Amino acid sequence: MKVVSENRAFGGRQLVVGHPSAACACEMTFGLYLPPGEGPFPVLWYLSGLTCTHENAMVKAGAQSWAAREGIALVFPDTSPRGEGVADDAAYDLGQGAGFYVDATQAPWASHFKMWTYVTEELPAVLAAFPLDMDRQAITGHSMGGHGALTIAATFPERFRSVSAFAPICNPTGSDWGRKQFAAYLGEGADWAAHDASLLLAKGGFSLPLLVDQGMSDKFLDLLKTDALQDVLAETATQGTIRRQEGYDHSYFFVSTFMEDHVVFHARALKA
Numbered sequence: 183m184k185v186v187s188e189n190r191a192f193g194g195r196q197l198v199v200g201h202p203s204a205a206c207a208c209e210m211t212f213g214l215y216l217p218p219g220e221g222p223f224p225v226l227w228y229l230s231g232l233t234c235t236h237e238n239a240m241v242k243a244g245a246q247s248w249a250a251r252e253g254i255a256l257v258f259p260d261t262s263p264r265g266e267g268v269a270d271d272a273a274y275d276l277g278q279g280a281g282f283y284v285d286a287t288q289a290p291w292a293s294h295f296k297m298w299t300y301v302t303e304e305l306p307a308v309l310a311a312f313p314l315d316m317d318r319q320a321i322t323g324h325s326m327g328g329h330g331a332l333t334i335a336a337t338f339p340e341r342f343r344s345v346s347a348f349a350p351i352c353n354p355t356g357s358d359w360g361r362k363q364f365a366a367y368l369g370e371g372a373d374w375a376a377h378d379a380s381l382l383l384a385k386g387g388f389s390l391p392l393l394v395d396q397g398m399s400d401k402f403l404d405l406l407k408t409d410a411l412q413d414v415l416a417e418t419a420t421q422g423t424i425r426r427q428e429g430y431d432h433s434y435f436f437v438s439t440f441m442e443d444h445v446v447f448h449a450r451a452l453k454a
């Protein structure tokens with residue numbers, strides 16, 4: 183593992199760390215923001231969307247100032263394995279930059295695309311080298327990363343104190359942002375429902391504090407299926423807030439606008 187860069191930010195430290203990944207069989211990179219102080223710090227994961235690396239949210243989401251104020255560390259994983267020997271696709275929504283937070287079982291993806299294992303098992307172990315309190319974790323994400331945050335929190339509710347998402351893909355098995363990737367990575371006939379937040383929640387609701395923001399001028403609204411999640415919350419009497427924000431699009435202008443709310447929302451759960 184090596185620290186690739188370190189920058190002072192809001193009294194804390196923004197690190198970029200590289201390490202060999204056994205899960206993805208390649209070198210992986212993540213961003214880690216450590217707030218001022220000694221730690222151990224509670225942790226907020228931020229899973230990014232299609233086309234992103236570890237860097238997009240790290241430089242555009244504006245989370246560090248709020249995390250510094252709240253004394254929370256931020257983890258920004260990459261969205262896929264990368265490198266010359268790693269399979270890719272010409273489309274922006276498949277292959278490198280589009281790991282969809284699943285473990286691929288199908289060729290040519292299976293040899294490297296293990297983002298579920300990477301984010302849920304390998305990276306938490308790598309983070310043991312830093313002053314983090316892994317008994318206090320929360321998770322958020324944007325778009326494909328919102329899908330990752332919701333499905334990971336639904337699968338490991340005991341691990342997280344809260345979950346939120348910005349414009350998440352809520353029902354990927356009912357969307358072209360989901361069916362295409364699950365067919366490629368998991369194959370037809372695999373258990374796609376295990377990676378669909380709406381279907382996971384439909385099984386029994388959800389007890390974690392939940393906050394979702396969705397821009398109403400988002401050009402991807404049809405692909406995100408926010409209503410499916412809203413319906414499941416109602417059907418299962420799950421507490422959760424879905425805020426529909428008029429005029430906001432899918433961009434990091436939207437994400438950064440509501441980032442303070444999300445960090446404060448998680449801080450409340452992490453410090454309870």
Ligand SMILES: N[C@@H](CCC(=O)N[C@@H](CSC=O)C(=O)NCC(=O)O)C(=O)O
Pocket residue numbers: 230231232233234238242274324325326327432433434
């Ligand atoms: N290139 C695509 C749009 C890709 C895009 O909007 N990516 C979003 C996430 S979308 C869902 O996962 C993103 O976060 N981009 C990075 C950024 O810094 O904005 C197109 O042609 O529409």
